Amino acid sequence: MRPQKVDDQQLMAGLMAVLRAKGYDGASLNDLAEATGLKKASLYHRFPGGKKEIVEAVLNYVLDWIKQNISGILLSTDGKPQERLSKTLNNVRALYNDGDSICILRALTNDTGLPLFGLQIEESFQVWLEGFTQLGLDLGFNKSQSERMAREVLIKVQGSLILSKAMDDLTPFQQSLSDIEQIYKH
């Protein structure tokens, strides 16, 4: 076989960048091809199911990333809980480019994306919530408090990303991440 022109890692990065910036309907296969350096027909070779399969693959990649860089850290027992939180929040900052990038889960959470990818989106949010719920428990909060705080984290992250984008000002996002760190201090 011919060698792959771009490896899976590069491919996913390019596809995700376009999808989270433009959404499902706004991202054309030409956009996706251009961002990855492949031609349309080559994308169909890698993803025979077309755009739908591309998004499914990217969402699997996102879920894996969350498991590795969010919930995986928070569910581990390395170091102190506060250190796990700091590490996780730094990964969140990197994921969203300090508040400048749109969340791909958000970009797909509309009436065109949800019927196609709702289950995958829900799973990613669920895994994220489970990580932060465990953090609350590790810090001595009870179950219902911990679950509530985990929801609050997601709400702050998603809400501040929208506000930062709309106002063209990264401080809401950055402030919100600081606030999250405070929430978990007794």
Next chain:
Amino acid sequence: MRPQKVDDQQLMAGLMAVLRAKGYDGASLNDLAEATGLKKASLYHRFPGGKKEIVEAVLNYVLDWIKQNISGILLSTDGKPQERLSKTLNNVRALYNDGDSICILRALTNDTGLPLFGLQIEESFQVWLEGFTQLGLDLGFNKSQSERMAREVLIKVQGSLILSKAMDDLTPFQQSLSDIEQIYKH
């Protein structure tokens, strides 16, 4: 002239429903025509600038709605501040169908919508913020506290809408609106 088949109010309602559900790229002129009961060519008669002008008109309508039902109430001096807050939050619940509807400002806050409508989106958010900032001042909080609380309101609303949609569970939104009421209690 011929009579209008649908009045401006109905027209805006139909257009907004499609746009916030599907976003700018996802909403086709056929979708918009079907939702309003007009044909494509008739939409072009009302909005010669096409889809872009349609969205601009809808965003003007949204801004007016926010001025009337959010900031207008919070900037008034009718009744007690807490009553103004309750009334405003009920309007917010109605706007988003208790958490089931997507925010059109959010739906347009991506790399296809922002270059076209960024200024209008920012203005709507700004007006919303000014209303809640005044509420904080009326309740005795200082300026920087009031501004921070106003941002927190928008973050909670936008973030909980996303979480509610993604998890198919309206409680995050409803809980967040209750939380907002608590924030403003001394």
Next chain:
DNA sequence: GTCTATAGCTAGATAGAC
């Protein structure tokens, strides 16, 4: 595995009858 070329379709937008 990647590419060029193209099929088939739907998009946004326009012309012109009524």
Next chain:
DNA sequence: GTCTATCTAGCTATAGAC
């Protein structure tokens, strides 16, 4: 003011050469 009919461009997807 609304409609049917139509244009062109761009879309998703496929065929087949290398």
